[in-house]
Amino acid sequence: MSRRIILVRAVNVGGTARLPMAQWRDLAESLGATEVSSHIASGNLLCNPPGPAENFDRALEAAVQTRFGFFREVISRSREEVLAALEAHPFEELDPRFSYISFLQSAPTAEAVQAAALLETGDDRWQVIDREMHLRYADGAGSPQMKEPTISRVLGVTGTARNLNTVRKLLDLSDV
Structure with a gap:
């Protein structure tokens, strides 16, 4: 393996x-x-x-x-899947601490993504690409305008998010 x-x-x-x-x-x-x-x-x-x-x-x-x-x-x-997720990050990286990838247990349905798209997010942004939800907080995750747990609940899929600094570090550490 x-x-x-x-x-x-x-x-x-x-x-x-x-x-x-x-x-x-x-x-x-x-x-x-x-x-x-x-x-x-x-x-x-x-x-x-x-x-x-x-x-x-x-x-x-x-x-x-x-x-x-x-x-x-x-x-x-x-490692290849994490690298592909990082390369697919759809948002401008204003600050890597404000940009996250939430690794989901599975890809949500198209209907769930459409329902979640109706939620208010202010200036924060999110987008699902395959089994990842990409997030960008306008003012950082400590003061979000969007409620990522609510979006995840509507998507019907559990995930865990890491900021881009952590994602990059995990990629570095996995490159052995």
């Missing part, structure tokens, strides 16, 4: 769902992953998983729930 970039949704934010990175790496290794490393405390993992990526993602979800007592979605991509 080739190297994967594995993202877990909503950990170590606001004191909830604590997932220490050393234990996150240990968990992946205990499930058979090799060359395991992590980047910052937001649940970014790089490794060579054993077997099919989808099976490993689900095994990580179950292991997190068993060991830490909470469920969080795990979403992974190959």
Whole structure:
């Protein structure tokens, strides 16, 4: 199996769902992953998983729930998929901290995208391309005009977002 970039949704934010990175790496290794490393405390993992990526993602979800007592979605991509998502980012990059890619568990339906397009976003922008939702906040994610969780709910697909700085760093770290 080739190297994967594995993202877990909503950990170590606001004191909830604590997932220490050393234990996150240990968990992946205990499930058979090799060359395991992590980047910052937001649940970014790089490794060579054993077997099919989808099976490993689900095994990580179950292991997190068993060991830490909470469920969080795990979403992974190959380095090539993350690079393609970055290259497809449709918005002018005013500041890489204001631009995000939300990696979705699956592509939303066209009908769901049309319904979400009716939501108010102010000067913030979003666009779905395949299994990614690209976001650009006019004034940063700390003061959004759009409600990304609401858009995701209407899309009917769970995802986890990383700013472009983090995406680029994960690509650098995965280039081994």
